[in-house]
Amino acid sequence: MIKVTVWNEFLHEKIHDEVKKVYPDGIHQALAKGIAGDGIEVATATLEEPEHGLTEERLANTDVLIWWGHMGHDQVDDAIVQRVQQRVWNGMGLIVLHSGHFSKIFKKLMGTGCDLKWREAGEKERIWVVNPAHPIAAGLPEYITIDSEEMYGEHFDIPAPDELIFVSWFEGGEVFRSGCTFNRGQGKIFYFRPGHETYPTYYNPQVLQVIQNGVRWAAPSGAAVPVRGNHQPLEPIANKG
Amino acid sequence: MIKVTVWNEFLHEKIHDEVKKVYPDGIHQALAKGIAGDGIEVATATLEEPEHGLTEERLANTDVLIWWGHMGHDQVDDAIVQRVQQRVWNGMGLIVLHSGHFSKIFKKLMGTGCDLKWREAGEKERIWVVNPAHPIAAGLPEYITIDSEEMYGEHFDIPAPDELIFVSWFEGGEVFRSGCTFNRGQGKIFYFRPGHETYPTYYNPQVLQVIQNGVRWAAPSGAAVPVRGNHQPLEPIANKG
Amino acid sequence: MIKVTVWNEFLHEKIHDEVKKVYPDGIHQALAKGIAGDGIEVATATLEEPEHGLTEERLANTDVLIWWGHMGHDQVDDAIVQRVQQRVWNGMGLIVLHSGHFSKIFKKLMGTGCDLKWREAGEKERIWVVNPAHPIAAGLPEYITIDSEEMYGEHFDIPAPDELIFVSWFEGGEVFRSGCTFNRGQGKIFYFRPGHETYPTYYNPQVLQVIQNGVRWAAPSGAAVPVRGNHQPLEPIANKG
C-alpha cells in the first residue's frame, strides 16, 4: 500500500466562482478521488490547516506527496518547506503539479528560478510521450489532448531533468517540457504540467493515469540510507599525510 | 508474473574444470534458481540449443532476457542477434552481465566498442551504490563486497548511461561504472558488472538481489507503441511548401 | 583551425528540378559556404566519389564530419560506414542533419531504429531553445522560425540524448527533439533536424549558426585515448583467486 498525501493550497476554490464550479470540494479532493485505489491510499492536507496539514507525523506517514499551489505560495511557512525538503531527501516521493513550479519547495529542490512563459487563453494542449518505455507513460496512447488549458512555454528554468517523459505542443505556438523527473537525496520528484484551476483537467482519466503512474514511480525504493561524515578506512592505508 | 529467460553460452562450464566446480549445472541454472519466485518465473536458453534457444516464440514470451556470454560471442548467429535487438526495441527488458559487455547484442545496442581494462587476479571488489533512490538498489547496503573477482577498469567504452547506479572499487587501483541503465526503443537495458565464471559470484545474495531488482525495473511498462512514418496533420495547416 | 568535411549524397539535386533550383551546386556546397571561415576550413565529399570521398586519409584529416543523406542511404558501402564509425570512436565529431536520421552511420551509432513521424506539407516549424547555456545555442534568439519545412514528429526512436538543446513546434500539431547530443567513444555527435531538400533551409543564417556552433562543440578535445585490455595492477594485490 502506497500512502499518498495530496496537498492543495485550496484558495482559488473558495474565492473564485469559476474555480468553485469546476472543483467544488477543492482540487485536492478531485485528485484524491481520481488516484485512490489499486494499492494507493490517499489523504489530503491544505494551507489553512495547522502546520498546513504537514505535521512531522503526517509526513512520516507519507510515501508520496502531491503538491498543488498557486496564489498562496508565499503563505507557506519556511519551516514547513524545510521539513518537506528534509523528508524528500529521506526518501519521500514528490509530485509537483502545474503552478507548483513556483512553489517554495520546488524552487528549493531545483536550485533554479523555475520561471516560464504562460498565457491564459483556454487553448489546446497536446502532451506527447517522448519516453514511451518509462513507467510514468504506462497505459497511455501516443499523446494526450486537452482542449482548454493555460499555456506554459519554454524556456522552463529548471535543471536538465534526469528523464524527460512528456513534451507539450500548444495551439499558440509554444512547446514545454511537461513531464520531468529529478532525484534529490533518496527522494524522487516528478513535475507534471497540466492542471490550471479553471479547467476540469484533473477529471481527465489520462491525466489521472499519469499522476497515478507517478505515484508508483516516486514511492520509496528502500535502499540503505547512506552514512556520511568521518569514515574509517575499509582497507589498510600507508599513511603519508 | 514477470517472465524471465536466462541465456548463457554454457561453454566454460563444460570445458574448464574450475568453472564446472563452481557452476556444475551452468551459470544459467545458478541465476535461474537465484532469482526465481516472488512474481518472477524463469526459463533458460543456451548457445547449443536450436536458434540458441531464442526462437521467436520464446522471445515473444520473455519480459526480461538475462545475458551471460564470453568465449562464444562470435558463435552467436547474427540473425538471432538482430531478433533479440528487435525484441528489445519492442519492449523486452535486457540485463547484460559481466563479460556480456563484449556480446554482439550489447555492442549493437550501445553503438560503441564496449571495451574496457581487465585483469584476472582474484582481487577484492567493492561495489558502491551511487544512486540509492533507484529501484535497482532496493534492499541493498551502502556497498557490496566481493572477495575475489576479475577486475574491469575504466575507460569503459559505453555511451554515458542514462542512470549510473553502482561504481566499483578494485584492490589493484581501478574504478568501474558497474551498474548502468540505458533505453533503446521501448526496451530497458541494465548492465551489471560482476560474475566472472571462476568465482561463485552468482551465489552471492546481494548480487542476486541486484539482478532481481533489475528484472523488476526492466520489465515492460506498457505504454502505446509509437506509430511512425507518414503522418496526417492533427491541426489545419496553411500549406505553403 | 577546425577541419570540416561536409558529406552529401548529392542525388536529389541532380534528379529533381525543384531541388536543383534550391541547391544548384548541391546541399554540400551551400553548407560549406555557409559555415566556412572564422577558424573553420571546409572540404566536401559525395556518394559518387571513390570510397564516397571518405578515404582513410580524408577522415584522418577531418575534425568534424557533417552528414546529409536521404534517398541513397542504402548505397553507402558498409565498409565505409564502419570506417566512419571507427573514426568517430577515435574522436572525430559528427553532425547528422535532417534525413540523416535514417543513415546507416547514425543508426549504427545510436543502436536504435531512429524512425519518426514525417509529413511533407511545407508547414511552419518553430525551433525552441530549451538549453540556452549550451554552446550550440550561442548567438541565437529564443527560437528560430522556418516558414516551410517537412514535419518530423515524436516518438523519435533514439536513445535519451545526453543533452537536449532544441525542441520543434509544428503547425500540424507535433513536437520533435530537434537538437540532441550524444557521445560515442571519443567522438561527439550532434543531430540537428531541419533541412528538407526542397526548402532553402541551409541558407537561413540562424540554421547555419547552429551548425557552425555544432562544429566548434564537436571538434575533438584531445584527452588521452584510453588503453584497454589486460591491465597490470597499479596497487599491490593480496592475490586470492
Place this chain on the structure above:
Amino acid sequence: MIKVTVWNEFLHEKIHDEVKKVYPDGIHQALAKGIAGDGIEVATATLEEPEHGLTEERLANTDVLIWWGHMGHDQVDDAIVQRVQQRVWNGMGLIVLHSGHFSKIFKKLMGTGCDLKWREAGEKERIWVVNPAHPIAAGLPEYITIDSEEMYGEHFDIPAPDELIFVSWFEGGEVFRSGCTFNRGQGKIFYFRPGHETYPTYYNPQVLQVIQNGVRWAAPSGAAVPVRGNHQPLEPIANKG
C-alpha cells in the same frame, strides 16, 4: 579573454601553520598563478573583503567564479550568496572546489544536502577519466595520481550530474564522483574534488589543467536570455477557455 575571479575564504592559511607552509599567500594566489594566461585573466577575492570581495561590479565583470571555502562557510553573508546565485542564473560559470561542496552557494544551487564521507589520512587518490571526450579532460592522461589527499567517499549527496567526468579511487577503499557538471539557468557549474588545504594539490600541473579546462568550459556561451512571464500567442488561437 575570459575573466576569472578566484574566491577563497582565506582562513586556514592565516591560522594553521601547516597550511601557511603549503600556501603562504593563500590558496587563491596559488590557483590564480596556476591558471592565468593563455586567454584567462584572473582576479581574487576573499571572505574578509567588503562584501567578501563579491560586489555587484566584481560579479558583473566575472565570467567564471572559482570557489574554495571550508571552515568559514557560515560566515558568508546570505545576501552575497543570493547575489552569486543570481549571477550564475544569468550566465556566470562557477567552479566549486573540494570542501566547497558544503558551501551555501553550492547547496543552494544543487537543492540537496551535499554531504559525503571524508577522512584525513593523507592517502593516495587516483582520479580516473570516465568521459575522455569532454573538454574538461583535454590534455589529460587516463588518470591523475595524487599521493596524499583527504578522502571523500560516496554517497555524495548531489543530484545526478549532467555529465560525470572523473571518478576517484581511494587507498582506503572508497570511490567518489570527483568531476561533475551541472547547469542552473544560463550558468554552467563544475564541481572538482581535490584540494585539501594541507596538501600541495593546487601546484599539481594536471589538477591546474583540469581547473583551466573547467574555466574554458564554464565561460558563458551567449545565447539569448529567455524572456518569461505572460506571453502573447505566436499563432492564432481558437479561444475556448
